[in-house]
Amino acid sequence: MGMSYGYGPASDRNEMIAVIRNAVEQGVTFFDTAEVYGPYINEELVGEALLPYQNDVVIATKFGFDIQDGKQSGMNSRPEHIKQVVEQSLKRLKLDAIDLYYQHRVDPDVPIEEVAGAVKDLIQEGKVKHWGLSEAGVQTIRRAHDVHPLAAVQSEYSLWWRRPEETLLPTLEELGIGFVPFSPLGKGYLTGRFKADATFAENDLRNILPRFTPEALEANQSMVELLEDVAQQKNATPAQIALAWLLAQKDWIVPIPGTTKRERLTENLGAAAIDLSADELSQISTAASKIELLGARYPEELEKRTGL
Structure with a gap:
């Protein structure tokens, strides 16, 4: 994310491609992006950088926002929207299938069962391999997991933000779902x-x-x-x-x-x-x-x- 968005001006594109490829050379196999980072330009960066290594890495991206005039304009996890934006993410990432597709934030206006059903369709169509949630509550996680098993949940976790230890980590352990802490530093x-x-x-x-x-x-x-x-x-x-x-x-x-x-x-x-x-x-x-x-x-x- 920080290469393109969120932490000041976007960094030099060629240098960021070199950093990503250096990560692969050092053994990194898991890369995380989202359509809203930039927006769009981080997915394009990751897609270009990892094109030679697609068979060796796992690429995760995220959906869940409306983007208008280059800015977030509210959440949107309606099934028809998910099925539209996945095509755009696939194109930017230069992929035939997204390894891990997260809902970026829970949309209070769309039942999680509908979201899970839409992603399940994408998995059955071969456009997505696995799916996950980001910053979701444990009841939402259980409901989503019942429709189609979650591979991962992403939330902030570090020594200075330990709330996941209260209910989230025990729930994930019970259900056999992986945990991906962002902002670990x-x-x-x-x-x-x-x-x-x-x-x-x-x-x-x-x-x-x-x-x-x-x-x-x-x-x-x-x-x-x-x-x-x-x-x-x-x-x-x-x-x-x-x-x-x-x-x-x-x-x-x-x-x-x-x-x-x-x-x-x-x-x-x-x-x-x-x-x-x-x-x-x-x-x-x-x-x-x-x-x-x-x-x-x-x-x-x-x-x-x-x-x-």
Whole structure:
């Protein structure tokens, strides 16, 4: 997402293709995009970059919004809309079938059974291989899964957003559904890069997030300090510890850290080689749970779109 949308100006296209291909060369097999990133240009970027590797990777994209004049204009998961936009995503991604097709956000105006039925049709037609939900509530997940089995659910999860542990993770484990945490580095905060005086580009979504006000950036440094302490003991970076902690929670959790830089890509992938003992994991979890974080993860309007 961040290559094209959400975190300031879109990055150089040729360099981003090189970063994606370098990820494949380093063993990455799972890539995530969405029609609304850009909109459209991120799917086109991913499609071009991964064209030589289609047989070796899994590509996920998402539907669920109306897009007018290049901007989101409300949610739309009506079956006829899904069947229209899947054709466009297939074309942009240069695919015959989408490996994993998520509903980007639950549409309160369309019963999830209708959404599941539409995607089930696409699976039977060979246009989609698997499907998933993003930021959905557990009852919606159960209802969707009853119509056609979900392969994955995507939601935010990290040391500074642990709500999925309450009901979401137990439900996914019960149903045998994989979990894909986005923002596993807290939109960059858990890397330790951002101090109270940090500034962001005009079109960077962090400008509107309560956890990225100067007060919150300063107040929440104790979480970064915790990661820095563990990183020093393990000869690693805070980002690697944050990712290693996530990877150790369940073997069916696949975090999707984003980056536009090759060196950060290599750093993030290094997390897979870090072995945190049961005692270390417990110590990190306990210490993190005692830290009272300042600021909501989303403004109220965006949070209302989640957990439905």
